[in-house]
Amino acid sequence: MATVEAHRVRAGRGTELALLVLALAIAIASYALVGLGATDELPADVLGYGAGMTGLALAVHLVLRWRAPYADPVILPSVIALNGIGLAMIYRIDLAREARGGTEMFAGKQLALSAVSVVLACVVLVLLRDHRTLRRYTYTAMVVGLVLILLPLIPGLGVTINGARIWIRALGFSLQPAELAKIALAVFFAGYLVTHRDTLALAGPKVLGLQLPRVRDFGPIIVVWAASIAVLVLQSDLGTSLLLFGLFVAMLYVATERLSWIIIGLVMFAGGVAVATATFGHVAARFHIWLHALDQDVFERAPGGSGQLVRGLFGLASGGLFGTGWGQGRPDLVPFAESDFIIASLGEELGLTGLMAILTIYLVLCQRGLRTAIGVRDGFGKLLAAGLAFVIAFQCFVVVGGITRIIPLTGLTTPFLAYGGSSLLANWIVAALLLRISDDARRPAPEPVGELLTTPAGGTPLDEDARNPVAVAGDDQPTEQLRRTSGGGRA
Amino acid sequence: MNTALRRLATVVVVMFLALLAGTTWVQFGQASALNNDSRNVRTLYREYGKPRGPIIVAGQPVAQSTPVDDPFGFQRSYTQPELYSTVTGFYSVVNGGSQLERSMNDVLTGQADSLFWSRVQDLITGAQPQGSSIELTLDPAAQQAAVDALGGQQGAVVAVEPSTGKILAMVSTPGFDPNALATHDTTAANAAYQGLLAADGDPLINSTTSENYPPGSTFKLVTAAAALESGSYTPESVLSAPDVYTLPGTRTTLPNFGGSSCGANEQTTLADALRISCNTAFASLGVDLGDEAIREQADRFGFDRADLTVPMRVAASTYPEDLNDAQTALSAIGQESVRATPVQMAMVASAIANGGSLMTPYLVQTVRTANLDVVSEAEPTELSEAVSGTTAQQLTDMMVGVVQSGSGTSAQISGVQVAGKTGTAQTGVEGESPHAWFTGFAPAEDPQVAVAVIVENGGSVGSEATGGRVAAPVARAVMEAVINP
Numbered sequence: 001m002a003t004v005e006a007h008r009v010r011a012g013r014g015t016e017l018a019l020l021v022l023a024l025a026i027a028i029a030s031y032a033l034v035g036l037g038a039t040d041e042l043p044a045d046v047l048g049y050g051a052g053m054t055g056l057a058l059a060v061h062l063v064l065r066w067r068a069p070y071a072d073p074v075i076l077p078s079v080i081a082l083n084g085i086g087l088a089m090i091y092r093i094d095l096a097r098e099a100r101g102g103t104e105m106f107a108g109k110q111l112a113l114s115a116v117s118v119v120l121a122c123v124v125l126v127l128l129r130d131h132r133t134l135r136r137y138t139y140t141a142m143v144v145g146l147v148l149i150l151l152p153l154i155p156g157l158g159v160t161i162n163g164a165r166i167w168i169r170a171l172g173f174s175l176q177p178a179e180l181a182k183i184a185l186a187v188f189f190a191g192y193l194v195t196h197r198d199t200l201a202l203a204g205p206k207v208l209g210l211q212l213p214r215v216r217d218f219g220p221i222i223v224v225w226a227a228s229i230a231v232l233v234l235q236s237d238l239g240t241s242l243l244l245f246g247l248f249v250a251m252l253y254v255a256t257e258r259l260s261w262i263i264i265g266l267v268m269f270a271g272g273v274a275v276a277t278a279t280f281g282h283v284a285a286r287f288h289i290w291l292h293a294l295d296q297d298v299f300e301r302a303p304g305g306s307g308q309l310v311r312g313l314f315g316l317a318s319g320g321l322f323g324t325g326w327g328q329g330r331p332d333l334v335p336f337a338e339s340d341f342i343i344a345s346l347g348e349e350l351g352l353t354g355l356m357a358i359l360t361i362y363l364v365l366c367q368r369g370l371r372t373a374i375g376v377r378d379g380f381g382k383l384l385a386a387g388l389a390f391v392i393a394f395q396c397f398v399v400v401g402g403i404t405r406i407i408p409l410t411g412l413t414t415p416f417l418a419y420g421g422s423s424l425l426a427n428w429i430v431a432a433l434l435l436r437i438s439d440d441a442r443r444p445a446p447e448p449v450g451e452l453l454t455t456p457a458g459g460t461p462l463d464e465d466a467r468n469p470v471a472v473a474g475d476d477q478p479t480e481q482l483r484r485t486s487g488g489g490r491a
Numbered sequence: 492m493n494t495a496l497r498r499l500a501t502v503v504v505v506m507f508l509a510l511l512a513g514t515t516w517v518q519f520g521q522a523s524a525l526n527n528d529s530r531n532v533r534t535l536y537r538e539y540g541k542p543r544g545p546i547i548v549a550g551q552p553v554a555q556s557t558p559v560d561d562p563f564g565f566q567r568s569y570t571q572p573e574l575y576s577t578v579t580g581f582y583s584v585v586n587g588g589s590q591l592e593r594s595m596n597d598v599l600t601g602q603a604d605s606l607f608w609s610r611v612q613d614l615i616t617g618a619q620p621q622g623s624s625i626e627l628t629l630d631p632a633a634q635q636a637a638v639d640a641l642g643g644q645q646g647a648v649v650a651v652e653p654s655t656g657k658i659l660a661m662v663s664t665p666g667f668d669p670n671a672l673a674t675h676d677t678t679a680a681n682a683a684y685q686g687l688l689a690a691d692g693d694p695l696i697n698s699t700t701s702e703n704y705p706p707g708s709t710f711k712l713v714t715a716a717a718a719l720e721s722g723s724y725t726p727e728s729v730l731s732a733p734d735v736y737t738l739p740g741t742r743t744t745l746p747n748f749g750g751s752s753c754g755a756n757e758q759t760t761l762a763d764a765l766r767i768s769c770n771t772a773f774a775s776l777g778v779d780l781g782d783e784a785i786r787e788q789a790d791r792f793g794f795d796r797a798d799l800t801v802p803m804r805v806a807a808s809t810y811p812e813d814l815n816d817a818q819t820a821l822s823a824i825g826q827e828s829v830r831a832t833p834v835q836m837a838m839v840a841s842a843i844a845n846g847g848s849l850m851t852p853y854l855v856q857t858v859r860t861a862n863l864d865v866v867s868e869a870e871p872t873e874l875s876e877a878v879s880g881t882t883a884q885q886l887t888d889m890m891v892g893v894v895q896s897g898s899g900t901s902a903q904i905s906g907v908q909v910a911g912k913t914g915t916a917q918t919g920v921e922g923e924s925p926h927a928w929f930t931g932f933a934p935a936e937d938p939q940v941a942v943a944v945i946v947e948n949g950g951s952v953g954s955e956a957t958g959g960r961v962a963a964p965v966a967r968a969v970m971e972a973v974i975n976p
Contacts, residue, residue: 352514355514355518359511366503370503371500389503390503400513
């Protein structure tokens with residue numbers, strides 16, 4: 001080993017704090033401006049709200065200082081900013097609803113749900129000391145994921161809302177189990193692929209210059225494909241179906257580095273959707289609405305017409321380049337303005353400029369997640385981080401693309417922004433997992449584990465790594481392990 | 492795996508670029524199409540969110556936006572709707588708008604292209620954008636006289652200043668109360684709207700611009716003009732005027748009104764034929780002139796124009812194409828399928844009054860921004876040279892004869908020479924009383940007002956009606972209101 005330059009690794013907690021101040025300023029200012037714009041006075045509870053959001057942000061920040069000091073400093077502020085902007089918009093729609101005599105208020109519930117989600121995220125950060133622990137639960141995660149996805153199909157438990165059977169209702173709570181399923185499935189895919197990636201990457205026949213995988217390795221992709229087509233047909237939910245399959249194909253590609261898997265995946269999915277469209281009326285209807293949204297008969301058809309989509313487009317259009325300003329538009333004219341269509345609401349009041357800023361925050365968040373995947377040294381962590389980061393990006397794409405008519409509209413919610421407990425909860429857990437993995441990725445060297453080692457005050461023993469290999473369950477990445485020990489840069 | 496991860500990161504960037512492109516397309520590219528979509532209620536809400544410019548007659552607002560305490564912020568209110576509903580139309584959250592509220596919408600909301608700089612100023616100074624006001628050419632006295640004279644009869648009155656084309660009166664009865672439609676209580680507004688749609692006499696329709704009637708004998712002015720312009724006729728030219736005229740190529744006979752004779756030896760002069768409104772003389776004159784000549788003259792008076800706006804669109808009055816001689820004979824006396832709006836007949840009188848020069852009629856004199864800067868001021872323009880000055884003078888003299896000693900004596904005003912022409916138009920519907928017409932101008936030597944009046948289906952006297960008996964008094968009242976204020 002050559003001389004290793006000693007340099008201090010920046011943990012980034014100071015940067016995070018500074019960015020948090022900025023994120024909180026955006027969140028609290030948005031909330032205040034909503035009140036000023038809609039009713040000409042500051043919201044009565046702006047101080048309480050500000051204190052609440054600050055408290056949540058600080059709680060995670062302190063937990064990170066305590067348990068994940070090297071975690072990525074940009075992830076948390078991005079999430080806080082998105083959550084705050086979402087809350088402000090939900091409050092804004094409450095005000096509109098109140099003005100029309102409505103009584104159902106969402107902002108308070110969403111703030112409470114944010115608090116619960118943050119607590120849960122903290123619990124994840126505190127209890128899950130090493131993300132590799134999750135690999136032990138690869139097949140448990142598979143079962144949990146599949147059960148969660150299938151739950152809405154159980155009679156008496158599942159509820160059909162807006163034509164999609166993706167909700168369950170029990171004990172007075174509604175839940176969108178697919179949101180939680182995506183985490184379980186990301187864990188399963190990561191665990192499965194890291195073990196089998198070598199086999200899956202083996203070359204098979206070459207067709208038209210494309211190196212295809214071996215036929216016998218098609219098993220897993222067919223299973224996932226069948227599951228996602230089943231979701232599409234049985235639950236009429238193109239969004240979850242797309243999300244599930246997209247996640248798998250992306251992770252499969254990362255694991256094998258074989259382009260052919262992506263092409264195979266896209267062809268299979270397109271074929272499946274085409275067949276489902278031809279066979280099942282409700283799937284075909286979704287495509288018809290997408291392509292002919294502005295036709296009068298499609299617009300007027302209720303339920304199942306394009307009314308919501310087109311009203312969302314009207315909202316976006318009226319926002320124009322700079323938007324009407326917080327509290328000055330009419331986002332309440334769009335059905336589900338606070339959940340599925342919150343992007344249309346934000347586009348109306350903040351304009352194209354505001355929407356671009358929000359999309360950029362998402363992009364930054366996802367890229368930090370992917371950066372974590374590149375930085376982390378174990379294969380499982382790489383795949384899990386990549387999967388989780390991609391799932392946020394892909395969900396954004398599916399939702400915003402649906403609202404702007406790039407793709408057919410689906411029933412997914414916008415991560416962190418939209419009203420909805422399941423979505424908020426699941427995405428905060430995703431954020432916590434990304435933070436946890438990023439801590440590992442950015443940590444200068446493996447932390448001593450167990451009581452075996454007591455570091456002398458003056459420094460660490462030179463042979464520490466040799467004496468104390470990190471106890472990792474089933475790590476199959478010896479080369480990268482080596483790289484870590486050599487590149488650790490210790491004094 | 493890192494190569495694949497970097498590629499995945501690129502894919503994510505591409506996905507977000509697609510989203511940015513998509514939002515740009517919706518919020519910028521398609522924005523104006525979506526905002527103009529009739530199903531987009533936001534545009535309406537936005538219009539209501541700021542004060543709409545008032546409509547002003549003689550310095551007094553007759554339609555204005557008043558602040559109200561509801562989500563819209565402003566509600567349209569109309570003063571003297573009984574006088575002005577024909578012109579203002581209505582402005583309703585539920586049912587859109589009509590008449591000036593509709594055709595001047597861009598200006599009233601402040602969104603017109605001509606108001607671009609004013610909007611930029613508002614943007615810079617931070618002033619709340621407001622709609623512009625429009626000041627009308629209407630004369631309140633003439634308007635009042637028209638409404639009073641029509642009374643409960645269904646009909647229409649248009650008065651024009653011949654030298655400029657300013658519309659001095661525009662009334663279509665029955666009128667309606669636009670306040671009932673402007674209410675933000677959508678149920679009430681809808682009920683009022685449905686009630687008006689179902690009501691007798693189509694109160695929501697402005698018959699002066701939108702209704703095409705058979706002009707009857709008032710059209711003889713056009714036929715007479717064509718004869719004089721042809722150079723082959725003078726007012727003293729002798730026309731054949733049988734008591735009963737057999738339409739060429741048919742066995743159908745056309746009698747004179749009331750079966751009367753037009754003159755000795757079944758002959759009369761052009762001037763006398765117009766004075767007593769002799770059908771047979773004009774029918775045979777029409778056949779002699781030919782349908783081409785009459786159509787050309789009609790077009791010079793403004794017939795067959797679909798592009799006239801005052802600024803409400805005026806329905807095209809029509810002189811039919813490809814007529815045989817029998818049809819030409821009937822068309823020459825304003826029957827068959829000749830159709831004219833009251834505005835059109837006022838234009839005929841106005842052109843004759845103005846020495847043959849037809850001025851484009853208009854309603855909006857001045858457009859001002861909310862801070863009273865003049866945006867535009869109407870300039871009188873000539874629409875066409877309808878007849879020569881000589882022909883105009885000859886027609887004027889003939890029309891004076893109509894009021895002095897012919898069919899239009901009840902249009903006389905003491906001390907003022909009035910020129911006019913009556914009309915009693917068969918509607919073509921069995922059992923329906925004829926429409927009573929009068930069109931004319933005064934004073935004959937220095938015309939200040941040209942007017943066209945129609946009282947539908949004979950008004951209060953029904954089948955006994957003639958233009959002279961029913962419509963002429965209405966015209967007289969309106970002309971008097973302008974001349975002797």
